[in-house]
Amino acid sequence: xxxxxxxxxxxxxxxxxxxxxxxxxxxxxxxxxxxxxxxxxxxxxxxxxxxxxxxxxxxxxxxxxxxxxxxxxxxxxxxxxxxxxxxxxxxxxxxxxxxxxxxxxxxxxxxxxxxxxxxxxxxxxxxxxxxxxxxxxxxxxxxxxxxxxxxxxxxxxxxxxxxxxxxxxxxxxxxxxxxxxxxxxxxxxxxxxxxxxxxxxxxxxxxxxxxxxxxxxxxxxxxxxxxxxxxxxxxxxxxxxxxxxxxxxxxxxxxxxxxxxxxxxxxxxxxxxxxxxxxxxxxxxxxxxxxxxxxxxxxxxxxx
Amino acid sequence: xxxxxxxxxxxxxxxxxxxxxxxxxxxxxxxxxxxxxxxxxxxxxxxxxxxxxxxxxxxxxxxxxxxxxxxxxxxxxxxxxxxxxxxxxxxxxxxxxxxxxxxxxxxxxxxxxxxxxxxxxxxxxxxxxxxxxxxxxxxxxxxxxxxxxxxxxxxxxxxxxxxxxxxxxxxxxxxxxxxxxxxxxxxxxxxxxxxxxxxxxxxxxxxxxxxxxxxxxxxxxxxxxxxxxxxxxxxxxxxxxxxxxxxxxxxxxxxxxxxxxxxxxxxxxx
Numbered sequence: 001x002x003x004x005x006x007x008x009x010x011x012x013x014x015x016x017x018x019x020x021x022x023x024x025x026x027x028x029x030x031x032x033x034x035x036x037x038x039x040x041x042x043x044x045x046x047x048x049x050x051x052x053x054x055x056x057x058x059x060x061x062x063x064x065x066x067x068x069x070x071x072x073x074x075x076x077x078x079x080x081x082x083x084x085x086x087x088x089x090x091x092x093x094x095x096x097x098x099x100x101x102x103x104x105x106x107x108x109x110x111x112x113x114x115x116x117x118x119x120x121x122x123x124x125x126x127x128x129x130x131x132x133x134x135x136x137x138x139x140x141x142x143x144x145x146x147x148x149x150x151x152x153x154x155x156x157x158x159x160x161x162x163x164x165x166x167x168x169x170x171x172x173x174x175x176x177x178x179x180x181x182x183x184x185x186x187x188x189x190x191x192x193x194x195x196x197x198x199x200x201x202x203x204x205x206x207x208x209x210x211x212x213x214x215x216x217x218x219x220x221x222x223x224x225x226x227x228x229x230x231x232x233x234x235x236x237x238x239x240x241x242x243x244x245x246x247x248x249x250x251x252x253x254x255x256x257x258x259x260x261x262x263x264x265x266x267x268x269x270x271x272x273x274x275x276x277x278x279x280x281x282x283x284x285x286x287x288x289x290x291x292x293x294x295x296x297x298x299x300x301x302x303x304x
Numbered sequence: 305x306x307x308x309x310x311x312x313x314x315x316x317x318x319x320x321x322x323x324x325x326x327x328x329x330x331x332x333x334x335x336x337x338x339x340x341x342x343x344x345x346x347x348x349x350x351x352x353x354x355x356x357x358x359x360x361x362x363x364x365x366x367x368x369x370x371x372x373x374x375x376x377x378x379x380x381x382x383x384x385x386x387x388x389x390x391x392x393x394x395x396x397x398x399x400x401x402x403x404x405x406x407x408x409x410x411x412x413x414x415x416x417x418x419x420x421x422x423x424x425x426x427x428x429x430x431x432x433x434x435x436x437x438x439x440x441x442x443x444x445x446x447x448x449x450x451x452x453x454x455x456x457x458x459x460x461x462x463x464x465x466x467x468x469x470x471x472x473x474x475x476x477x478x479x480x481x482x483x484x485x486x487x488x489x490x491x492x493x494x495x496x497x498x499x500x501x502x503x504x505x506x507x508x509x510x511x512x513x514x515x516x517x518x519x520x521x522x523x524x525x526x527x528x529x530x531x532x533x534x535x536x537x538x539x540x541x542x543x544x545x546x547x548x549x550x551x552x553x554x555x556x557x558x559x560x561x562x563x564x565x566x567x568x569x570x571x572x573x574x
Contacts, residue, residue: 054394057392172410172411174411174412175406175409175413176409176410178407179407182393182394182403183400185384185387186382186404186452186455187403187407189356189358189380189382189384189465190376190404191356191357191375191376192376192407233392233394234392236394237392237394237396237439237440237441238394238399239394239395239399240415242394
């Protein structure tokens with residue numbers, strides 16, 4: 001069918017072919033069954049990343065997320081080369097980075113310079129390991145820019161286990177972490193263990209990043225670990241609505257991205273990053289409109 | 305005579321070989337205002353940290369309402385200096401006050417009606433009810449400090465620790481902050497420890513002064529401490545104190561004691 005189209009429509013022979021590779025919804029129902037795992041993974045990831053991104057924004061850590069993801073990539077590449085589980089590798093890499101950044105970079109400037117030094121090193125290591133790796137090229141590419149949809153049940157089990165750990169940790173430390181993230185001095189004065197929470201958060205951030213890499217790839221992690229809350233904070237200042245919206249945005253991006261990518265032959269990540277970015281742009285637009293009308297910059301507030 | 309809200313008994317604090325202050329005896333009565341003055345590094349912030357139970361003393365005791373100081377005490381309200389808050393910070397004025405109520409507790413927290421009443425009452429008591437639902441990041445400095453006082457008062461403390469709360473405020477807002485603190489002291493008998501490097505704005509309200517300098521200290525009424533003789537002997541050089549038109553001007557403090565400010569959440573020394 002597509003072949004005929006190419007011949008019959010001389011005006012856009014190339015573009016229709018490219019669009020066909022990006023979007024293809026034939027046999028959609030059957031595909032949906034096959035990628036059941038991926039959709040579940042996307043939803044789980046959306047919830048965890050939406051919540052984590054709230055704190056990433058409050059603590060000003062987007063750059064740290066990027067640094068962690070590069071070392072996570074190196075770990076995953078090493079695992080691929082060594083023939084062990086990629087998830088184990090990326091978790092190990094993530095945790096090493098999170099601990100290093102958390103321990104050495106208490107102050108923002110220290111932290112940024114450490115990440116700046118660590119990130120290219122991690123990426124370089126990853127490139128080295130991939131260069132030595134003889135297996136499928138799709139595996140290599142996938143670590144950096146995301147998978148082509150398929151998530152196997154072993155990966156999914158890992159994802160769920162890590163998510164449960166992260167969500168449980170967040171549930172326990174939510175209030176003091178929010179206090180310490182927005183006003184560390186007063187939080188310390190009120191008895192919040194500020195110095196304990198900082199490395200604790202870096203650990204669960206590391207786990208989340210390692211998880212996200214499985215789906216969106218190391219280079220694009222920020223689109224689900226930073227953008228959702230960044231968008232939410234543009235339209236509300238309610239500490240309840242921000243995480244709720246952030247989860248909604250992240251889940252829309254991951255699940256929506258996976259659904260759109262199903263038929264095409266390109267990785268899932270561009271769909272996720274694009275949805276995520278569009279949501280962000282729309283939220284900024286709403287905020288700009290409100291300011292333009294002379295209202296409070298962030299007026300939407302939940303009842304309590 | 306009522307029992308003191310805050311008591312230091314022969315308190316000493318040292319980091320390694322560096323002695324910040326030693327054998328400090330102090331009792332602050334309900335409703336009393338103690339101004340703590342001194343240069344950077346003289347141990348003002350460390351004193352607050354010791355009272356908050358964040359830094360252990362190297363000698364002596366700190367008692368708050370008769371019991372040894374412990375971290376997270378509800379008896380103490382803490383008002384920090386004004387800081388720039390990112391406009392996108394996801395907190396409204398009421399959320400900042402709520403953090404003062406239960407922000408230190410583990411878990412997600414329940415939003416009960418009692419908690420909301422507490423927050424509303426605290427905001428009301430500082431005249432901040434009008435912007436209860438406005439994001440803190442877009443409030444003015446003076447409004448933010450009002451909210452911070454409401455946060456500090458939300459637990460109905462017996463002792464209020466003010467850590468340079470007037471810094472970077474204009475005169476009018478400085479006055480508003482001082483009046484709120486003074487009002488609380490008069491109506492509820494809350495004792496106040498007011499750390500500042502500028503005594504003039506609070507001069508009419510101060511009962512006693514603790515002046516820290518170079519490992520030494522001097523304590524007494526304003527008239528006793530803020531004299532050329534006392535400060536000269538504290539600093540070990542000729543310092544001149546001039547009182548003019550209800551203001552106190554201190555001249556000749558050595559350059560080494562430039563006024564800057566430590567942060568309570570930071571380590572003061574290795």
